Amino acid sequence: MTAPAPLVEVLRSGLRESLHHGSVVVLGPDGGVRFAVGDTGSPMFPRSSLKPAQLAGMLDAGLELPPIDLALAAASHSGEQEHLERVRDLLDRHDLTEDDLRCPPDWPLGEAARTAHAGTGMRRITMNCSGKHAAMLATCVQLGWSTADYLAPEHPVQVAIRETVGGLAGEPIAVSSVDGCGAPLHALSLTGLARMFGALADHPVAAAMRTHPWLVAGTGRADTELMRAVPGLVTKIGAEGVMALGLPDGAAVALKIADGADRARLPVAVGALRLLGVRSPALDALAEEPVLGGGAPVGAVRLLDDALVG
Structure with missing residues (x-):
């Protein structure tokens, strides 16, 4: 296994440290590295x-x-009011309720949304994957499949997903497990993940996410801000420091920060997009992540000058 390389530096009160390590792959429109x-x-x-x-x-x-539902189905939403209303609407149109969701009860991801739901407790619908689960249930209803066991690996909806995931990645699925939301989760290489996002560039899913970036994440979230900053970009974060991005021409990026923290993802993603020739003031504004101390900025996380050199 190749040792992870330094990608970003952390500045705090004048101290500079190359603390974060990780892996990143950038593919051109032809799929080449x-x-x-x-x-x-x-x-x-x-x-x-x-x-x-x-x-x-x-x-x-x-x-x-419709595209607005597709954006929500691909989301890790913040649990803001419109997110929840759209999940309920998707369930209602298929004669389903929140009780049909099999994702675990959880607090909303968004801080404001968590505060708003503090008195109601954790719920399945406020879990950030509830849009995906609602779409899995809608698939079952539309195709006449059972809904109670829709998360079982052998269920037709999960079999179909597994086949598509492997096809888009252009490689066999190495192993399957269970994600935090309870759905089957499939392991790929980082290059396979990037290849997947390049293949999705002209797909209806990508078009829906670009059209409705707020539904994909929420207020102030990385995916929403990046898609607003770069017209035509599609991007989706994952837990444990993962992020994948695709451009309309099929170029793509996938990255994983080794320590699993969030704060290094955006600087690395911005650097990778710059390597592909994507530049804009809106993108530049996302190139650094603040380091807070006592609730105020005391430093920043930014890309090392020579970390991504094509």
């Missing part, structure tokens, strides 16, 4: 970065939904 550092070939779990491909599998199986 433009840049790679770290371990980009071993299997890893993409976590929620897999959601667009899981949704593509549902569409391959026969699911029919």
Whole structure:
């Protein structure tokens, strides 16, 4: 296994440290590797970065939904009011309720949403994957499949998803497990994940996510802000430091921060997009992540000057 390389530096009160390590692969429109550092070939779990491909599998199986529902189905939403209203609407239109969701009860991801739901406790619908689960249930209803066991690996909806995931990644699924939301989770290489997002570039799922970036994440969230900053970009974060991005021409990026923290993802993603020739003031504004102390900025996380050199 290739040792992870330094990608970003952390500045805090004048002290500079190359603390974060990770892996990143950048593919050109032809699928060829433009840049790679770290371990980009071993299997890893993409976590929620897999959601667009899981949704593509549902569409391959026969699911029919309007683009606004597709964006929500590919989301790790913040649990803000419109997110929850749209999940309820998707369930209602298929004669389903929140009780049919099999994702675990959880607090909303968004801080404001957590505060708003403090008195109601954790619920299945506020769990960030409830849109994906609602879409899996809708697929079952539309195709006449059972709903109670929709998370079973042998269920037709999960079989369809697995086939599509492997096809888009262009490699066999190394191993399958269970994600935090209870759905089957499939391991791929980082290069396979990037290849997947390049293949999704002209897919209806990507078009829906670009059209409705707020539904994919929420207020102030990385995916929403990046898609707003770069027209045509599709991007999806995953837990444990994963992120994947695709451009309309088929170029793509996948990255994983080794320590699993969030704060290094955006600087590395911005650097990878710059390597592909994507530049804009809106993107520049996302190139650094603040380091807080006592609730105030005391430093920043930023890309090392020579970390991504094509």
